[in-house]
Amino acid sequence: MGFFKFIAFSKLCVALLFLAELVTSVGGIGVNWGTQATHPLPPATVVKMLQDNGFQKVKFFDANSSVLSALGKSGLQVMLGIPNDMLSSLASNVEAAESWIAQNLSSHISSNGVDVRYVAVGNEPFLSTYNGTYLTTTLPALQNVQAAVVKAGLSAQVKVTIPLNADVLESSTNLPSDGDFRSDIHDLMLEIVKSLSDNGAPFTINFYPFISLYNDPSFPVDFAFFDNSSSTLNDKGTVYTNVFDANYDMLVWALQKNGYGNMSIIVGEIGWPTDGDRNANAENAQRFNQGFMTRYSAGKGTPMRPGQLDVYLFSLIDEDAKSIQPGNFERHWGLFYYDGKPKYELNLGTSGSNGLVAAKGVAYLAKKWCVMSQSASLQDSQLGPSVSYACSHADCTSLGYGTSCSSLSAQGNISYAFNSYYQQYNQLDSACQFPNLSVITDSDPSSGGCRFIIMIQAQSSSLVGSSGSRGRGTVPAVLVSLLLYMILWMS
Ligand SMILES: *[C@@H]1O[C@H](CO)[C@@H](O)[C@H](O)[C@H]1NC(C)=O
Ligand SMILES: *[C@@H]1O[C@H](CO)[C@@H](O)[C@H](O)[C@H]1NC(C)=O
Ligand SMILES: *[C@@H]1O[C@H](CO)[C@@H](O)[C@H](O)[C@H]1NC(C)=O
Ligand SMILES: *[C@@H]1O[C@H](CO)[C@@H](O)[C@H](O)[C@H]1NC(C)=O
Ligand SMILES: *[C@@H]1O[C@H](CO)[C@@H](O)[C@H](O)[C@H]1NC(C)=O
Ligand SMILES: *[C@@H]1O[C@H](CO)[C@@H](O)[C@H](O)[C@H]1NC(C)=O
Ligand SMILES: *[C@@H]1O[C@H](CO)[C@@H](O)[C@H](O)[C@H]1NC(C)=O
Numbered sequence: 001m002g003f004f005k006f007i008a009f010s011k012l013c014v015a016l017l018f019l020a021e022l023v024t025s026v027g028g029i030g031v032n033w034g035t036q037a038t039h040p041l042p043p044a045t046v047v048k049m050l051q052d053n054g055f056q057k058v059k060f061f062d063a064n065s066s067v068l069s070a071l072g073k074s075g076l077q078v079m080l081g082i083p084n085d086m087l088s089s090l091a092s093n094v095e096a097a098e099s100w101i102a103q104n105l106s107s108h109i110s111s112n113g114v115d116v117r118y119v120a121v122g123n124e125p126f127l128s129t130y131n132g133t134y135l136t137t138t139l140p141a142l143q144n145v146q147a148a149v150v151k152a153g154l155s156a157q158v159k160v161t162i163p164l165n166a167d168v169l170e171s172s173t174n175l176p177s178d179g180d181f182r183s184d185i186h187d188l189m190l191e192i193v194k195s196l197s198d199n200g201a202p203f204t205i206n207f208y209p210f211i212s213l214y215n216d217p218s219f220p221v222d223f224a225f226f227d228n229s230s231s232t233l234n235d236k237g238t239v240y241t242n243v244f245d246a247n248y249d250m251l252v253w254a255l256q257k258n259g260y261g262n263m264s265i266i267v268g269e270i271g272w273p274t275d276g277d278r279n280a281n282a283e284n285a286q287r288f289n290q291g292f293m294t295r296y297s298a299g300k301g302t303p304m305r306p307g308q309l310d311v312y313l314f315s316l317i318d319e320d321a322k323s324i325q326p327g328n329f330e331r332h333w334g335l336f337y338y339d340g341k342p343k344y345e346l347n348l349g350t351s352g353s354n355g356l357v358a359a360k361g362v363a364y365l366a367k368k369w370c371v372m373s374q375s376a377s378l379q380d381s382q383l384g385p386s387v388s389y390a391c392s393h394a395d396c397t398s399l400g401y402g403t404s405c406s407s408l409s410a411q412g413n414i415s416y417a418f419n420s421y422y423q424q425y426n427q428l429d430s431a432c433q434f435p436n437l438s439v440i441t442d443s444d445p446s447s448g449g450c451r452f453i454i455m456i457q458a459q460s461s462s463l464v465g466s467s468g469s470r471g472r473g474t475v476p477a478v479l480v481s482l483l484l485y486m487i488l489w490m491s
Helices: 003-025 043-052 065-069 084-092 094-112 138-151 183-198 209-215 243-257 282-297 383-393 410-424 474-490
Strands: 030-032 057-059 077-082 115-121 159-161 163-165 169-171 179-181 203-206 233-235 238-240 265-270 311-313 369-372 438-441
Touching: 043 065, 057 115, 057 311, 065 094, 077 084, 077 094, 084 094, 084 138, 094 115, 094 138, 115 138, 138 159, 138 183, 169 243, 179 183, 179 243, 203 243, 209 243, 233 243, 238 243, 243 265, 369 410, 383 410, 410 438
Parallel strands: 030 057, 030 311, 057 077, 077 115, 115 159, 163 203, 203 265, 265 311
Antiparallel strands: 169 179, 233 238, 369 438
16 A cells, blocks of 8 residues: 555554553443532532533432432433332332332433432441441342332332442451352352342442551551552462452352352452541552553453453442531542542543542532630630530541541541531531630631631522533534544545
8 A cells, every 4th residue: 555545544543542441431421429428519519510520420329319410411321229227118118119010210210311220228338337237128128129110110220239338248268269259248249249140230239448457557558559569368279459459359259159250240349548547548549540540441340350440439428417427538539629629640541531529519618617716715615515516516527646637636627527517507607606716717727738618509400500411412522523633634
């Protein structure tokens, strides 16, 4: 072929490769959208943010109808959740499940155009901290919900699953290949797996390398991450360089051993928090999430399942109303702060840009803060009770050893607590009236990595814009413009 034809041909090859990469990267990373926040962003703002960041799938822990309405025709695929406290009623009769499905699933699909793909029954119901509370209700609830989905005529589109914590697995040797379901729930797990398999539903499992490290100070830190193979686990010749691969493959072995080697697997939650513990910071979170996403975007799975994984990151936005019973880090799992600002650079392999895209049009309260007054004394007997009161009603999880505000002075600590309370109560004057101790200021007390926040405005419908036009139609549109661009470039 002639020289110019050759040039054109190689340009075509490069362009096709680029296109192929684009199409595979559209495979679809998901994210968990939890809503236990005192000041949640308006649902339409969050939907736009999901689209701007190239998320394809979103997972919930409930089925809030105003949130779901914002997802109509968004192009996002949805996993709804049924909270654990509903399991016993859904287990007791199929009518309860039918009513749940009618109200919380069918209506959103038919009248709002929400693309629901999964219903998650319960959330980690067999966690050992629940002391077996949900052991008898989870399977019957799964079966009733499944029957209700069939009756509603939605079983081809909507699969019913149970997000389980990785502690449903055990291995006497710690090797993945010796893994099986936990002995105290082994038979129950087999019944669940059989039910999932009969209905073509996936096994959903959550993995937390951070918790491994949190619970066990002797856990090899590098093994929690994806970029350092100084810690390895040799499983009869298969070398594991990170705990995620090892845990995932332990599930694959457990399924295979029990006759379900082909069952599809969803990683329901994976992530790293940024505050509230010495290992929880933006640097570690970025290292973990970027390490994970780089592999994910390359379509790289685990030694036992080398192909593309199916994953929901945990989580989208910080939730300041979550229980801190598991630890102070619990309110800091977000890729984004409470106000939809990204915490660190993260390339999701979706948008072509290196960073996360912030929420747009977020409305803040005034630029003012509540702090300890200059004239107050650290010896004041009201101080202790005031700080305790503020912290028990607001959020002081960024104070303490190893946190973002750990280097504050005693005064700084007190101001932090007062401000957290003041912002949570929407900057009411009465929320900065700790007796002779507090004062309102317009000078930002933040220092270094320690942020004294300004709260966002409580939701009002006027803030809610349209849910944006990017969506299912976008990919073909992008491809068409790319093709046009290629044709122009080659000519
Ligand atoms: C549902 O979501 C809306 C919007 O975020 C929120 O205002 C409302 O409190 C939520 N309802 C429940 C029951 O959680
Ligand atoms: C779902 O449906 C049930 C009725 O079975 C109802 O009680 C519940 O409030 C609905 N909404 C959510 C978010 O679960
Ligand atoms: C589980 O048992 C422990 C110890 O008996 C108790 O402290 C805890 O509150 C129980 N948790 C639940 C969810 O019942
Ligand atoms: C890997 O981990 C080892 C041991 O903790 C450490 O000495 C080394 O610097 C780490 N390498 C990288 C690239 O992080
Ligand atoms: C898994 O799938 C393969 C190919 O589809 C099939 O040959 C094999 O029998 C299946 N194995 C099981 C355990 O279902
Ligand atoms: C600030 O508060 C934290 C958490 O209550 C505490 O651990 C720390 O010692 C305090 N710092 C000072 C200087 O008082
Ligand atoms: C505040 O201080 C003033 C004078 O310094 C005192 O009279 C008053 O009782 C104090 N108020 C409270 C609530 O402690």
